[in-house]
Amino acid sequence: MKFIPLIPLLLLAIFGISLEMSPNAQVWQLFTGFHIAGLSAMTVISVWGVKQLPTLFKRYVFFVLQLLAFRIAYFPIVVFSATVACYSELFFSPLSLNLPIKIFPAMFVSAAILFAMIGVVLFWALKGKTFCYALIIIMGIPAVLISFADLNDLTFFPDNNWADINPLPMIKQPQANPYELALTSTNTSLGQKVIGLAGKVLYDFIPQAPWAKAVQGTLEQAYLKNPEENSHDQLRNHYAAFLAAQRAL
Numbered sequence: 001m002k003f004i005p006l007i008p009l010l011l012l013a014i015f016g017i018s019l020e021m022s023p024n025a026q027v028w029q030l031f032t033g034f035h036i037a038g039l040s041a042m043t044v045i046s047v048w049g050v051k052q053l054p055t056l057f058k059r060y061v062f063f064v065l066q067l068l069a070f071r072i073a074y075f076p077i078v079v080f081s082a083t084v085a086c087y088s089e090l091f092f093s094p095l096s097l098n099l100p101i102k103i104f105p106a107m108f109v110s111a112a113i114l115f116a117m118i119g120v121v122l123f124w125a126l127k128g129k130t131f132c133y134a135l136i137i138i139m140g141i142p143a144v145l146i147s148f149a150d151l152n153d154l155t156f157f158p159d160n161n162w163a164d165i166n167p168l169p170m171i172k173q174p175q176a177n178p179y180e181l182a183l184t185s186t187n188t189s190l191g192q193k194v195i196g197l198a199g200k201v202l203y204d205f206i207p208q209a210p211w212a213k214a215v216q217g218t219l220e221q222a223y224l225k226n227p228e229e230n231s232h233d234q235l236r237n238h239y240a241a242f243l244a245a246q247r248a249l
Helices: 006-021 027-052 056-092 104-126 130-147 180-184 190-203 210-225 231-248
Strands: none
Touching: 006 027, 006 104, 027 056, 027 104, 027 231, 056 104, 056 130, 056 190, 056 210, 056 231, 104 130, 130 190, 180 190, 190 231, 210 231
């Protein structure tokens, strides 16, 4: 029984490998991978934790909080899991392994682990661990601002970008950190400024690896064209950059 949580991770890794092997991977497959990662993580954590909560009310609250967390944390987790994939590529590239395991398997598996970590924090908060409330507030407020950058982001689903992107953007190499634009603009919302701040901080942590730099440069050009895009637009740009870099390399 203790190995059952590994089954979703294995299936996500296999799905990621199939995507990495495909020369014509589609946006809906990225959409599917991230959603399966989040929902499977919530299922595993719910099965693990729900019977340990003392009341029926807290059990229902646990389910509701995890669904809210999935909605709120989705975009930040897409970004963080892509960063993990960048470092996965950096690690595997020098090795003499010509296997499709560098990018998408690491991306989906790390997304599931991050969603599961959020579920664990929510569980311990409901169990009365006060430090978890502080962690939820500290991490939750920026995530809310990022995921609801403007009124168009007030949607039930965290991501409705499942349609094919045609054509994919041209691959560009990074030139300079562009995310200061949102911070200095008078036309951006608080959420868009937080997206810009997060991008500005993360920019210098992207490693020197082919897929990583191609994604970084392509997102840089998309951001320069429109630094006032909301969360849904940014997600679409990320999907497009992921696939464009994968096809080009």
